[in-house]
Amino acid sequence: MHERSLVKNLLHQVQQIAAAEGNGAVEEICVQAGTLSGIEPFLFQTAFEDMASPILGAPCRLILEVVPLTALCNDCDHQFEVIDFKFRCPVCQADSVHVVEGDEVKLMSITVNSEEPLDGVTS
Amino acid sequence: MTRRTIIVKRDVQAKGKANAAAERERLGRRGTLVINILSSPGAGKTTLLEATARHFAGRRTMAVLVGDLETDRDAQRLAPLVPTVQLTTGGACHLELPLVQQGLTALGDPAVDFLFIENVGNLVCPASHDLAEHLRVVLVSTTEGDDKPGKYPKMFRTSQAMVITKTDLLPYLPFSVDAVTEDARQIQPQLDVLSLSALHESGVSDWCEYLEQQYQRQLAAYHEPAAK
Numbered sequence: 001m002h003e004r005s006l007v008k009n010l011l012h013q014v015q016q017i018a019a020a021e022g023n024g025a026v027e028e029i030c031v032q033a034g035t036l037s038g039i040e041p042f043l044f045q046t047a048f049e050d051m052a053s054p055i056l057g058a059p060c061r062l063i064l065e066v067v068p069l070t071a072l073c074n075d076c077d078h079q080f081e082v083i084d085f086k087f088r089c090p091v092c093q094a095d096s097v098h099v100v101e102g103d104e105v106k107l108m109s110i111t112v113n114s115e116e117p118l119d120g121v122t123s
Numbered sequence: 124m125t126r127r128t129i130i131v132k133r134d135v136q137a138k139g140k141a142n143a144a145a146e147r148e149r150l151g152r153r154g155t156l157v158i159n160i161l162s163s164p165g166a167g168k169t170t171l172l173e174a175t176a177r178h179f180a181g182r183r184t185m186a187v188l189v190g191d192l193e194t195d196r197d198a199q200r201l202a203p204l205v206p207t208v209q210l211t212t213g214g215a216c217h218l219e220l221p222l223v224q225q226g227l228t229a230l231g232d233p234a235v236d237f238l239f240i241e242n243v244g245n246l247v248c249p250a251s252h253d254l255a256e257h258l259r260v261v262l263v264s265t266t267e268g269d270d271k272p273g274k275y276p277k278m279f280r281t282s283q284a285m286v287i288t289k290t291d292l293l294p295y296l297p298f299s300v301d302a303v304t305e306d307a308r309q310i311q312p313q314l315d316v317l318s319l320s321a322l323h324e325s326g327v328s329d330w331c332e333y334l335e336q337q338y339q340r341q342l343a344a345y346h347e348p349a350a351k
């Protein structure tokens with residue numbers, strides 16, 4: 001169960017980005033993960049709910065999108081969804097393929113709400 | 124109030140992966156082959172490393188970093204044979220690069236030919252953590268059953284070699300070497316497959332020969348004339 005260490009890593013990156021953007025409250029975080037990302041979505045979500053408040057100082061919503069595992073054939077360039085972890089090109093049967101999406105946990109975006117108007121902006 | 128969405132699109136582990144790549148390059152360039160050994164608990168990692176140390180004694184230099192949640196029992200077994208440092212994760216289910224680097228420093232960062240990292244017994248979490256290894260080897264023991272690769276796809280997809288251990292028990296178990304090999308190669312068609320019994324030291328010299336080949340290959344790769 002290494003989801004906690006990944007969530008902690010994620011939250012520290014979010015904190016840094018938010019600080020660089022003027023320290024507003026982080027309201028929402030969007031994350032993409034595929035079936036080869038090495039996380040279990042439910043455990044990731046639970047770890048996030050546990051750890052977001054203590055690290056960010058306020059509750060925050062996690063949108064976790066599970067993306068399909070996609071590979072590209074090194075022989076014929078065919079791109080396909082890997083089903084049941086069978087890494088073989090369905091077109092030319094080559095077994096030399098590489099993953100193009102679905103083997104990472106990706107921080108896609110964060111939504112920040114600043115109480116004060118941005119520098120130079122008056123409302 | 125100003126609400127803004129900042130687009131990031133970044134691998135959460137990007138920094139860790141970059142650090143691992145840099146460390147891999149450093150160790151490879153100076154002639155150390157790093158081998159990350161993974162398996163479920165008790166598949167025979169430490170026993171294989173003991174046999175490997177006996178085989179390479181006087182021929183190749185090696186050191187071991189061994190990870191466990193608690194205790195230094197594995198280090199006590201290996202230390203009489205080779206320089207060994209126990210990495211205790213204090214409950215964490217896998218090793219991460221900073222702890223490995225601490226261990227390497229504790230060893231005195233020796234320029235050995237082979238640096239083995241015995242990971243925490245677990246087929247899930249260690250798969251997601253790059254420890255700067257050049258070679259990732261997953262062990263499957265005959266007592267675990269031949270259906271394991273499909274259940275832990277990331278581990279097998281990210282490994283270069285699978286070693287089937289405890290083959291001395293094959294006569295007593297419904298375990299098929301062909302079946303486990305086929306299952307694993309659905310996931311990783313390029314997987315190298317070896318089988319051995321570390322307890323009876325059968326197949327150990329083939330394993331060491333395999334390591335020697337990998338070592339020579341790496342040496343050649345770093346000494347190509349055009350290498351920058």
Ligand SMILES: Nc1nc2c(ncn2[C@@H]2O[C@H](COP(=O)(O)OP(=O)(O)OP(=O)(O)O)[C@@H](O)[C@H]2O)c(=O)[nH]1
Nearest residue numbers: 163164165166167168169170244289320321322323
């Ligand atoms: N029959 C048989 N038993 C073995 C063999 N290799 C290891 N064992 C036994 O399996 C048990 C576990 O071996 P270890 O080498 O401690 O396994 P490990 O993977 O290092 O275990 P952890 O570090 O705790 O995950 C021990 O009782 C070993 O004696 C083998 O080739 N044949």
Ligand SMILES: [Mg+2]
Nearest residue numbers: 168169197241
């Ligand atoms: Mg052990």
Ligand SMILES: [Zn+2]
Nearest residue numbers: 073076089092
């Ligand atoms: Zn193809």
